[in-house]
Amino acid sequence: MTVETNRLRDLVATELGRARDRTTLLTEAVDEGDLVRQHSPLMSPLVWDLAHVGNQEELWLVRDVGGREPVRHDIDELYDAFKHARRDRTRLPLLNPDEARRYVATVRDKVLDVLDHAPLEGARLVERAFAFGMIVQHEQQHDETMLATHQLRAGVPVLSAPPPPSPATPVGGEVFVPGGDFEMGTSTEAWALDNERPAHRVFVPPFHLDRAPVTNGRYQEFIDAGGYDDPRWWTPAGWSHRQTAGLTRPEHWTPDGHLIRFGRAVPIDPDEPVVHVCWYEAAAFAAWAGRRLPTEAEWEKAARWDPATGRSRRYPWGDDPPAAEHANLGQRHLQPAPVGAYPAGASPLGVHQLIGDVWEWVSTDFHGYPGFTAFPYREYSEVFFGADYKVLRGGSFGTDRSAVRGTFRNWDYPIRRQIFSGFRCARDA
Secondary structure, three states: OOOOHHHHHHHHHHHHHHHHEEEEEEEHHHHHHHHHHHOOOOOOOOOOOOOOHHHHHHHHHHHHHHOOOOOOHOOOOOOOOOOOOHHHHHHHHOOOOOHHHHHHHHHHHHHHHHHHHHHOOOOOHHHHHHHHHHHHHHHHHHHHHHHHHHHOOOOOOOOOOOOOOOOOOOOOOOEEEEOEEEEEOOOOOOOOHHHHOOOOOEEOOOEEOOOOOHHHHHHHHHHHHOHHHHHHHHOHHHHHHHHHHHOOOOOOOOOOEEEOOOOEEEOOOOOOOOOOOOOOHHHHHHHHHHHHEEOHHHHEEEEEEOOOOOOOOOOOOOOOOOOOOOOEOOOOOOOOOOOOOOHOOOOOOOOOOOOOEEEEEEEEEEEEOOOOOOOOOOOHHHHHHEEEEEEEEEOOOOHHHHHHOOOOOEEEOHHHHHOOEEEOEEOOO
């Protein structure tokens, strides 16, 4: 066993532990009634997410990689996300909280034993610990989903965190991004998921991009100008949804200038990126402002392209993983940071807060890259390809560093607002 393999095993164990610590925090913060309750028809009960992450870990690492006997073969269908809609999951014979905790603990013990013995090379599923990395990211993604459920729950606040840093530098206006091709996606990132692959050259015409996400203060100007009442700014589908859903402001904003954040009413900070807006709202604001949403390729070029070398970096600031000074990630703070709080995370072109704070809607429908191959299963990405889903990039304050990078792609329906979503604007040069 090489030193490099030992380091990889240690990294996997650390990342599995970090994810489980976060899952525990999010599920132990509430009582059993809150764990089994459905806080929104858009979300699963927290206890379902808890057992689901264990079930996925069992399927891929205990049974597939480890070749071990099933722990609970009888519950596979209950925790198959494609078998039951979220709104229906409270009616299933789910594991109760104590059973779910014992189940995920048993699975984790077996996984750590598998990790000690599994080769981390050879077959594609285990090469550079890919399957373990996939499960780390899966649990962290569900942790962010559970954090969104916490935002939707009613009752006494149970989560707390220190505020994010104050602005360190003024950030405003836009940057010019020269036209030309760049390398989009990746063929080398060890834990990159199938929709990020393969790397390919993309030509992007010159454009201008906001240096920072659109703020609450700027979005309030759109509201004050009657943006929600003027169909000129909305796509036909967006205007229909605005009317049907009765949209008048971002989700969780109150008429008296506050927003509800994890059970607490706080004044709306005009310098924070706006959050909890759907794609239709983002596109309407951009039209009102005489702008547009960036394409996915434009977003990634601004985030990764280094004009000095012409190469694509892993992150806006370089190739090093995110540190605390780079980005607002991992629910270290329970809110977006004000614009200008992370100058160390800016791209070479001077674009700020591309990673963390808020997921950023782009104009592009979700699709596979040229040469896409589903791996290790179609249901991770391929079944979502098409015009029904819009892409989001960059991660939010609730995204873990293991589940975001310059190539990472998220997607959702254009009506979704319960996610930690914001945006920035672009315009043609």
